[in-house]
Amino acid sequence: MIKVGIIGGTGYTGVELLRILVRHPEVTLKVITSRQESGQGVDVLFPSLRGLIDLQFSDPAQADLEQCDVVFFATPNGVAMHQAAALLAANVRIIDLSADFRIKDVALWEEWYGMKHAAHELVAEAVYGLPEVNREKVRHARLIANPGCYPTAVQLGFLPLIEAGVVDTDYLIADTKSGVSGAGRKAEVPILFAESADNFKSYGVPGHRHLPEIRQGLSERASKAVRLTFVPHLTPMIRGIHATLYARLTKEIDLQALYVDRYQDEPFVDVLPAGSHPETRSVRGSNICRLAVHRPQQGEMAVILSVTDNLVKGAAGQAVQNMNIMYGLTETTGIDFVPLLP
Amino acid sequence: MIKVGIIGGTGYTGVELLRILVRHPEVTLKVITSRQESGQGVDVLFPSLRGLIDLQFSDPAQADLEQCDVVFFATPNGVAMHQAAALLAANVRIIDLSADFRIKDVALWEEWYGMKHAAHELVAEAVYGLPEVNREKVRHARLIANPGCYPTAVQLGFLPLIEAGVVDTDYLIADTKSGVSGAGRKAEVPILFAESADNFKSYGVPGHRHLPEIRQGLSERASKAVRLTFVPHLTPMIRGIHATLYARLTKEIDLQALYVDRYQDEPFVDVLPAGSHPETRSVRGSNICRLAVHRPQQGEMAVILSVTDNLVKGAAGQAVQNMNIMYGLTETTGIDFVPLLP
Amino acid sequence: MIKVGIIGGTGYTGVELLRILVRHPEVTLKVITSRQESGQGVDVLFPSLRGLIDLQFSDPAQADLEQCDVVFFATPNGVAMHQAAALLAANVRIIDLSADFRIKDVALWEEWYGMKHAAHELVAEAVYGLPEVNREKVRHARLIANPGCYPTAVQLGFLPLIEAGVVDTDYLIADTKSGVSGAGRKAEVPILFAESADNFKSYGVPGHRHLPEIRQGLSERASKAVRLTFVPHLTPMIRGIHATLYARLTKEIDLQALYVDRYQDEPFVDVLPAGSHPETRSVRGSNICRLAVHRPQQGEMAVILSVTDNLVKGAAGQAVQNMNIMYGLTETTGIDFVPLLP
Amino acid sequence: MIKVGIIGGTGYTGVELLRILVRHPEVTLKVITSRQESGQGVDVLFPSLRGLIDLQFSDPAQADLEQCDVVFFATPNGVAMHQAAALLAANVRIIDLSADFRIKDVALWEEWYGMKHAAHELVAEAVYGLPEVNREKVRHARLIANPGCYPTAVQLGFLPLIEAGVVDTDYLIADTKSGVSGAGRKAEVPILFAESADNFKSYGVPGHRHLPEIRQGLSERASKAVRLTFVPHLTPMIRGIHATLYARLTKEIDLQALYVDRYQDEPFVDVLPAGSHPETRSVRGSNICRLAVHRPQQGEMAVILSVTDNLVKGAAGQAVQNMNIMYGLTETTGIDFVPLLP
Incomplete structure (x- = not known):
């Protein structure tokens, strides 16, 4: 034990x-x-x-x-x-x-x-504990830097495009929406029920701390500095992150196949069938990241949809996933929760 | 299997x-x-x-x-x-x-x-599948009538008082509040988000189908016909039932001890410490019923608070609990979920 | 001005x-x-x-x-x-x-x-500023004690029964539910969105400060000390109070007529047709109290349903209503809001 | 009359x-x-x-x-x-x-x-009834095509940039979020409370009917066909639209001054101070559109935030605004609601 x-x-x-x-x-x-x-x-x-x-x-x-x-x-x-x-x-x-x-x-x-x-x-x-990128390093780590909630959802969404080199990395956009638990269990007026229920707003548009973290991760995979516009929003739900990602395609590619291939061996990343719209509740309480890829009107813009539970894959679940890897356990041990729906 | x-x-x-x-x-x-x-x-x-x-x-x-x-x-x-x-x-x-x-x-x-x-x-x-009352009968049943969601929360709350014969059974009141999933996954206007969010209302005050079910269960335990006023309400949450129960005490009794004793061997009934206010989220996704007992200002009115997840202990979880009993399994098999909080 | x-x-x-x-x-x-x-x-x-x-x-x-x-x-x-x-x-x-x-x-x-x-x-x-009881005194007051949110909804609900002397005043129950704004704009953990959304709970069951206020108001009208059990709950909505009131009838009476007569000249109290279930959203943003009266299964228990917006008729709106009366203005001046629905 | x-x-x-x-x-x-x-x-x-x-x-x-x-x-x-x-x-x-x-x-x-x-x-x-663009035509119209909810929020957000010719119109992105009332009062499963509460999702990513409407409006002002990626989302609130708009700047410009100038005479468009994050609740129940402009890290991406109440400025309020113009009334007559907050 x-x-x-x-x-x-x-x-x-x-x-x-x-x-x-x-x-x-x-x-x-x-x-x-x-x-x-x-x-x-x-x-x-x-x-x-x-x-x-x-x-x-x-x-x-x-x-x-x-x-x-x-x-x-x-x-x-x-x-x-x-x-x-x-x-x-x-x-x-x-x-x-x-x-x-x-x-x-x-x-x-x-x-x-x-x-x-x-x-x-x-x-x-310190090893950056995103297993889908750094699994081998995690295995031997003494010190894990567990990723932030937005960075997990955003990086898992962009990675296949970046690694395949098929998008213009000067113009990445991540429009992200988080449940209020992402702000923590802190006694602060703006996250009171009567302030954040029945309401929607952005925050940190001039600059949010997860921006440099995402840029670092994507730039490493791109082998060059990417440029990213990152806009977080607060949505009136308890748990969940929805990242809507925009990237301009520079090459013809079968997006669906690219994503299915990239994540086929990943226990906690689920690529939905083409045309899907993932809901945050479909991962509520679970360590799963669900992705869907779109190319509206067959234009040059790829739209990637990525949902996670910010407290599980975005925090505690991923931390235990890293622990499982560090100790040579089956990676899903203790974190293979069935999402709670409804 | x-x-x-x-x-x-x-x-x-x-x-x-x-x-x-x-x-x-x-x-x-x-x-x-x-x-x-x-x-x-x-x-x-x-x-x-x-x-x-x-x-x-x-x-x-x-x-x-x-x-x-x-x-x-x-x-x-x-x-x-x-x-x-x-x-x-x-x-x-x-x-x-x-x-x-x-x-x-x-x-x-x-x-x-x-x-x-x-x-x-x-x-x-048919055996009425409330294990806390009928466990032995369930063991040998071919046909289980699984209790309704309100009847489960209300009966578990009233049972110790009724069985001990310490309240006036002519004046029982159950003021109950349910999450909207209790109304089912049916395409009906009154349970639309834009109708039931940020809103609270009663329904079925002249008579709700769970009334005769609760009366039957309590009357059996009382060995006489009880009288009950039952008022259900719809509250803007997905899951959860909160029953607030009122009964006039006719004898001096240590309420807390009565409840602790009655349920001490029950795997899915949790009597909270005196003075507690159970929250529905404390049982979200779990098969647990949590109870708290009060006697405001040491008067003659007992106030019992009972919370369940209407879809688990109030429906599917209790159904599987009954199945476990029927098949001689450990009663908690497959339904020992940790509540999802927050 | x-x-x-x-x-x-x-x-x-x-x-x-x-x-x-x-x-x-x-x-x-x-x-x-x-x-x-x-x-x-x-x-x-x-x-x-x-x-x-x-x-x-x-x-x-x-x-x-x-x-x-x-x-x-x-x-x-x-x-x-x-x-x-x-x-x-x-x-x-x-x-x-x-x-x-x-x-x-x-x-x-x-x-x-x-x-x-x-x-x-x-x-x-100080004049207790419930216009439906003290309008004449308000007219000449220098100092108004504006009623609490629960006391407004509960007293308006019970008053006709008490004044007519048709219920057992030893046995009144007020089961009340409030939106979270009732707890104020204070930085406190229990009223955070992630604590109080998708959740229902009671609070203050052993004793809430609005209890003596309600008892005082009802006792004055009854000309004797009433006994009241008062249980407040927090429901995941921003505004609104729903009071569910129980009283044992001691005389035969046409409840609907009693309420219609009592409030027929009141600009801000609306008695719904028999059989109605008022919703809090039907008064959202308005100074109206809507009431409905029931007598389930023609038994001896009267069930009164009372809804208000806790911030309007339960606070600021009633305060301005009192000001209007004090200054001899038309009572509805500046507070005749149409409820915001949905 | x-x-x-x-x-x-x-x-x-x-x-x-x-x-x-x-x-x-x-x-x-x-x-x-x-x-x-x-x-x-x-x-x-x-x-x-x-x-x-x-x-x-x-x-x-x-x-x-x-x-x-x-x-x-x-x-x-x-x-x-x-x-x-x-x-x-x-x-x-x-x-x-x-x-x-x-x-x-x-x-x-x-x-x-x-x-x-x-x-x-x-x-x-038919005159397209966006007063901020077509006020004069509305004045003389017999038939008004009242704009859609998303098109109102998105066009008001993009217009100053488009009219000033300072952005790349081949690369416009509108990431929009709507309250559930935008889906109408229709008995459909996906907009039930228990389906859409505590949940966030996109929909219509391959193509939404408001896309051609927005493109038409913006192209007219640009005097050329614009290209727009439009992604709508459903957020668990009753009313409100939040549009997050992205456009690549092609010229140096004082964004704040541009927006303030464009809308200074508009009774229902409010440009917030630089650095602001408008909340949907700040316009709840009102006919106001509030805008804020950002240029994160002084890069070339303009981020425009636009909020409206989808049922007021996005529908009924704008319809009455058009009626007021058609009949020569003061434009704000009957629609100068103070937003309901909280």
């Missing part, structure tokens, strides 16, 4: 890790920390877990994390970078769900995240 | 049975019928099931149901009563999720359901 | 007062205060008001409120009681939307609100 | 016309037709209008429409084209909210709408 710790377990990625890990057949949950809820029973804060867990939240300053084989950081940005080195030194592996190790260019990271990076030396070592 | 058929698989109880049964370790799905979708792949209608099922909907007139060990009816009222006798004669057991066999008084059934009953002789044999 | 001030204009009752008053033909808005938003343009915080208002929020400590004829307090409880005396002394009338002056029994108020009352002497003078 | 008729008054554009016209100070509603609801009181179907209207729905075959000065068609496509000529001959003006007269190229219309056009000769005469 893999001994697991969770640091910062009271947010949505934390409770989603708990939902997954309490039933994972190869995992024993040893410790979960929260400064604010220290001493509180986990199932008191989250009654959905009653009968499934008997841990209490530990004070992060006192938690014995070194007993763990692997620790998940479900913390705000800027926490993992301070604690990673000590844990690695104690032979604890790390899967960081925050952004601390996602951007290889530390100066760029510091610009977008507005703080000094505290562990430059680990940034290079 | 238990060979299973589903009759009428395109409604919400049908797709929920599918969600459960495709992963049930002791079940092989053999056939699923639908007149309208006959020939269509199940995963075309429900993309959430892609990769999990390769059945097509069969024409009900041609489906080979006699190959099955057990058949679930997920049909409108008035269908199962016509087909039950033939299936039983062919040694196929039946779990009917419709109302056809729920009411023992046939005349009463005919009055509330507005049609002639076609299988009087089977009504007596 | 009536010169109006609003104290505490950044919550939902504040912005709803603004929506109403910017178009009220007899009002000039002179000042609106907010400590936090002081100096900010009102239409920057609320872009829905762009082009309709050019005020800025003023610092409450510096605002010239004495220029106003009437001031609305849209503040948290415990603010108005400190400022009322000085304003009245300056000949400014007050309409307080908070709870400070609603309860005549100061000790009871202090018990439920958990603070010392700072203006005992004004409590007696 | 203008004598007005509504043909097909039971859909969402019909009830929205009613909401507006019952309070319009220059209008008398004379007749409203519905085959299905013939004889029924309008306020029975729509209780939100109780006390505001005492008309009954008339049988369309028997309704006396010739008494009207102007008739609104709120019918499905393909109805108005059969009745328009006779009404015009009787000196009744027509404002058609359906698509029958929107496309000047009849063959193109027939291709997209899948039927033969029955009134070719009137297509040329």
Whole structure:
């Protein structure tokens, strides 16, 4: 059994890790920390877990994390970078769900995240945990930078086009829509029910932190710097991301075949039949990314539709997928959820 | 492996049975019928099931149901009563999720359901499938009348009080609230999104079909006819039932202890700590009923709060729970879902 | 023109007062205060008001409120009681939307609100602003205690029964459901979208502050102390209250006629035809309370259904209705909104 | 007073016309037709209008429409084209909210709408009722083709760029999101609450009927054929459209100044300050279109955000705006609603 710790377990990625890990057949949950809820029973804060867990939240300053084989950081940005080195030194592996190790260019990271990076030396070592790209590297990693929710949906959608070199990478557009849980379990007015229900809006149009992460990932696959316009929106649903991607085709190609081939061995990427319109609810609660490809009026614009559950494939599910790979388990272990529909 | 058929698989109880049964370790799905979708792949209608099922909907007139060990009816009222006798004669057991066999008084059934009953002789044999009351009878049943969604939540809430004889059974009130999936997957204007979102209303106040079912169940336990005012409401959520129950106490009693004792061995009934307010989301996607008991201002009124997922404990989950009992399986097999929160 | 001030204009009752008053033909808005938003343009915080208002929020400590004829307090409880005396002394009338002056029994108020009352002497003078009961007193009032949202819907529903003396007042039940805006525009986790969407729950079952307010109002009309069980719930919609009221009839009476007669001259109470089920959306954005009366199965239980918009008839609209009465205007002036449906 | 008729008054554009016209100070509603609801009181179907209207729905075959000065068609496509000529001959003006007269190229219309056009000769005469473009023509029109909901939001968003000739018109993208009321008040499974709540999806990606309408409008202003990729989505809210528009700049231009100048005299178009993110709720229930312009990272891509209420500026409100212009009234008469927020 893999001994697991969770640091910062009271947010949505934390409770989603708990939902997954309490039933994972190869995992024993040893410790979960929260400064604010220290001493509180986990199932008191989250009654959905009653009968499934008997841990209490530990004070992060006192938690014995070194007993763990692997620790998940479900913390705000800027926490993992301070604690990673000590844990690695104690032979604890790390899967960081925050952004601390996602951007290889530390100066760029510091610009977008507005703080000094505290562990430059680990940034290079960290493996970007998108299994559909980096599965082999994940297998041998000590430190995983788990991708952001938008970057997962957007990259999985664009990758086949980019890798095949069939689109103009100077004019990529990602128009993305997220459920409100993507904003976290934070007491803030704009994500109150009475503010965000029956409402639709964009945000971060001048620049969103997931932009450099997506650009980095796509540029690596393109072997050159891509240009991307990225516009996120908030939609009144709890979970789910829908990415609508636009790219100008520069070569004739059978788009459907390209995508089917690219993902045929991927356990968590599902290419829908030609002409489909994936719904976010078709992946609700699951680790699946569903894709559909279109070429309206046979013009030169490819339109790719990509849906995920932002808390699963966009966060906790993908983190456990990475853990499964790191420990040589069947990749789907404990995360092969059937979507909840309706 | 238990060979299973589903009759009428395109409604919400049908797709929920599918969600459960495709992963049930002791079940092989053999056939699923639908007149309208006959020939269509199940995963075309429900993309959430892609990769999990390769059945097509069969024409009900041609489906080979006699190959099955057990058949679930997920049909409108008035269908199962016509087909039950033939299936039983062919040694196929039946779990009917419709109302056809729920009411023992046939005349009463005919009055509330507005049609002639076609299988009087089977009504007596049918076992009302509320395991928390009839577990032993379910074990040996050929024909299960699976309870309605409201009746499950309301009866589980009232039972301890009724059985202990501590309330005035002439003045029971059940004020219940359901998610919109309870109205079924039917093309009707009042359950359109733009009609029922951001809106709350009661319906069926003069009389709802679940009233006689609840009265029957409670009267049996009370050993006398109870009087009940039952008011259902529609609330803008997909899944979930919240029953708020009022009963006047006629004896001093430790309510919390009464409930804890009554349900301590029940795998799917969870009595919350005193003072709790259960949320429907705390059971979303699960077969659990959570209860909380209150006695405001230490007065004579007991207030019981009961939440379920109407499609699971209120329909398909309880149906599979009954199947598990009938076949001697561990009762939680295949239905021990962790609630999806948020 | 009536010169109006609003104290505490950044919550939902504040912005709803603004929506109403910017178009009220007899009002000039002179000042609106907010400590936090002081100096900010009102239409920057609320872009829905762009082009309709050019005020800025003023610092409450510096605002010239004495220029106003009437001031609305849209503040948290415990603010108005400190400022009322000085304003009245300056000949400014007050309409307080908070709870400070609603309860005549100061000790009871202090018990439920958990603070010392700072203006005992004004409590007696304050007129409880439910026009359907106190219209004449409102006409001559200097200080209005505007009713709470639940108390408005519940009292309007129960009043005809209580006044006619036809129900057992020892056995009243109010099962109420509110949209999330009723919890205010406060940064708190339980009212986040991802916490309260697709979810239903009760709260405050052991005791809610609106209970003593309702009891006081009903007891006055009954000329004796009534007993009431009051259970509030949170439902995933923005606006709206639905009260489902239960009372045991002690006399034969034509319920429909009773209600029609009681409210026939009321501009904002609409008694629906017998058999109706009012929807909250049928009053969305309007100052109307719609009622329907039922007597299921001709039994002895009366079931009254009452819907309002919690921010209009339950708060800001009723406040302006009171202002209209105080100033001798046609009572519907500026608040005769057509409900927004769908 | 203008004598007005509504043909097909039971859909969402019909009830929205009613909401507006019952309070319009220059209008008398004379007749409203519905085959299905013939004889029924309008306020029975729509209780939100109780006390505001005492008309009954008339049988369309028997309704006396010739008494009207102007008739609104709120019918499905393909109805108005059969009745328009006779009404015009009787000196009744027509404002058609359906698509029958929107496309000047009849063959193109027939291709997209899948039927033969029955009134070719009137297509040329019909004025496309987008006041911000065609105000003068509207003033003298007998027959108005009221724009579609998406075309209104998209054209108002693109117009300044197109008219100024500063973008590459071969490469326009409109990623649009609509509330569910845009799909109409039709009993269809995909727009049920339990299908479309907590869900996000695209539809019509291969081709949507509003595409040729938008292309026609933009091409006229560009004086050449534009190329547009148009992707509509369904978002779980009742009302509202959010259009996110992408265009490649070909000239340096002060975008903010361009938009402010273009719309400074328009009563219903509001250009937000630079950097803004308009929310659909900021126009809920109003006839306003709010726009914001962005140029992320000072690149060559302009991103325009445009929000409207699909039932008001996208349908009934714009129809009344056109009527106001036709009759020489102040353009805002009866449609100067303050948005309902929250």
